[in-house]
Amino acid sequence: MLTRAEEDHLKAVHRLLEDGIASTNAIAERLSTKTSSVTVMLQKLTEKGLLNYQPYKGVTLTREGREQAVALVRKHRLWETFLVEQLGFGWDEVHEVAEQLEHIQSPKLVDKLDDFLGNPAFDPHGDPIPGKDGKVRLRQTKRLEMCGPGESVRIAAVSETTDGLLRLLDSRGLRIGSYLHVQDVHVFDGSMDVKPKTGAPFNLSKTVIHHLQVEPA
Amino acid sequence: MLTRAEEDHLKAVHRLLEDGIASTNAIAERLSTKTSSVTVMLQKLTEKGLLNYQPYKGVTLTREGREQAVALVRKHRLWETFLVEQLGFGWDEVHEVAEQLEHIQSPKLVDKLDDFLGNPAFDPHGDPIPGKDGKVRLRQTKRLEMCGPGESVRIAAVSETTDGLLRLLDSRGLRIGSYLHVQDVHVFDGSMDVKPKTGAPFNLSKTVIHHLQVEPA
DNA sequence: TTATATTTTTAGACGCATCTAATTATTCTC
DNA sequence: GAGAATAATTAGATGCGTCTAAAAATATAA
Structure with a gap:
């Protein structure tokens, strides 16, 4: 059985491997600890058969390690x-x-x-x-950015969940599962006019659109 | 903020004070640790203003300590x-x-x-x-033991929650909130014939009856 | 390619919660 | 009330997860 600290490190490795390599630095950053602490934990998790780790050579998950990380x-x-x-x-x-x-x-x-x-x-x-x-279960999603006028979509995910973005979406009544109809795309600034299922249409800026993943409605 | 260990000790003290005094021995027993460990924690919790503790003199909860324990x-x-x-x-x-x-x-x-x-x-x-x-919010409850024929009651609590007793009650379809009508009381062995809201009457032994707290239905 | 900068690891220390062993208080018993 | 039994505390050690500081390996740049 893993301790809380071990689980935190395992999860960090898993997360970081998703977009590239899991450097000692990045893990420490993510957990707000020091790199020296991370090294020690990597050694311990390797000992327990959850990581493949060689000093200075980087780290990957074993089958068992991945299973535990996914469970978390x-x-x-x-x-x-x-x-x-x-x-x-x-x-x-x-x-x-x-x-x-x-x-x-x-x-x-x-x-x-x-x-x-x-x-x-x-x-x-x-x-x-x-x-x-x-x-x-994977779905085929795409960025709202890629949609054209006339398309009806459902918001499937928000790729960057900063407080600011979340509050903005909230104020527009948008959340995961919301339905949108794309009315118009403005080339000059990348913004979009969209209409929710109920209520009046409104404009979404390029920045916001960029972070919205949608699926066909 | 309290650590998990601190919370565990606080809760043990609170629980044990309910039926008498919270001896260092009893606390250790409850937490499956050693008395020496308990002493150290009692000192620490006193330091934090949650306990009134004097070496060899026993321990009580401060107002703040009781509030935290009750919250747990x-x-x-x-x-x-x-x-x-x-x-x-x-x-x-x-x-x-x-x-x-x-x-x-x-x-x-x-x-x-x-x-x-x-x-x-x-x-x-x-x-x-x-x-x-x-x-x-307190309720007036009494032991099922104290009930006579003709009374209709609702099971409010089980005073001893051993696995055996719980399973027995479960097999009879009894749980907190179940309604019972007392049909007969057998003086020679202290057992009782009771009828649930739905289904056939059955007999409950003196031992079981002793542990059932009921309120008027 | 050699010097420099960066990253990673090792070594040693610390705080926390626990333990064992030894000591000190309290309580019981005759 | 003195000695024995019991309970509680202190002292010192251990494991864990973290830290700082120093050393080692790797990467970068002139």
Whole structure:
């Protein structure tokens, strides 16, 4: 069984490997610790068979390590879903609490929570929730940026979840699952006129559009 | 902010004070640690203003300590209620998980959970759930033992929650909130014939009856 | 390609919560 | 009330996860 610190390091490695390599520096940055502390933990996790690690050569996950990391992601996203959908938290205020809840040890709890929520495929941020078997169901999504006039889409994810962006979307009544009809695209500034399912059309700036992942409605 | 170990010790003191004094021995026993470890923690919690403690003289809670302890009890019982009522756990298998969940730090989460569950007054074991203000709503209950033929009651609590007893009650379809009509009391062995709301009457032994707290139905 | 800058690792220390062993208080018993 | 039994505390050690400082390996640039 892993300690909380071990789980945090494992998750950081997994996350960082998603877009490139997991450097000692980046891991330390992510966990707000020092690189020397990270090195020690990498050695320990290697000892436990969760990482492939050679001094100065970088690190990758073993099969077992990946499974454990994915299990943590699953827990994190299920709890976020619970907090937003059931308890009425704002989707921009759940991360910290989910960060704690993901360390609760009880396989039965995770599976029951999954069922309780209706085995959701995506969390409130639109990120896919791995299933019990660790598999994620992928969807074909694209950036709203890539859509043309006349297209009807559903917001599937927000790629950068800064507080500012989340609040902006919130003020427009937009969240994961919202439906949009693209009315017009303005070439000169990259902005877009969109119409929600209900209510009046409005304009979205290039910056916002860039961070919205959508799927065909 | 308290560490997990500190919270565990605080809760143990609170629990033990309920039926008498909280001896260093009893605390250690409860937490599966050694008395020397307990002494150190008592000193630390005193330092933090949560306990009144004098070497060899025993320990009591300060106002602040009691508030924190009650808050932990509140969290524990709310989570147990959630696990049983919402996720479908058996009431005899939630303690361990709730023991973990009670350490989650998020006042907002506790209050939202409370609302989500409909501000329940009692947990699945029939123990009262302190409110946000720390107050508990007391009920007049008595032992089923004390009831006579013709009385209709509702099971309010089980005073000894051993696995064996819980399973026995479960097999009879009995849990907190179940309604019973007392049909007959057998003086020679202290057993009782009772009839549930639905289904056939059955007999409950003196031992079982002794542990059932009931309120007027 | 050699010097310099950056990254990573190692070595040694610290705080926390625990332990064992030894010591000190308190309580019980005759 | 004195000695024995019990309970509680202190002293010192250990494991864990972190830190700082120093050393080693790798990458960059003139």
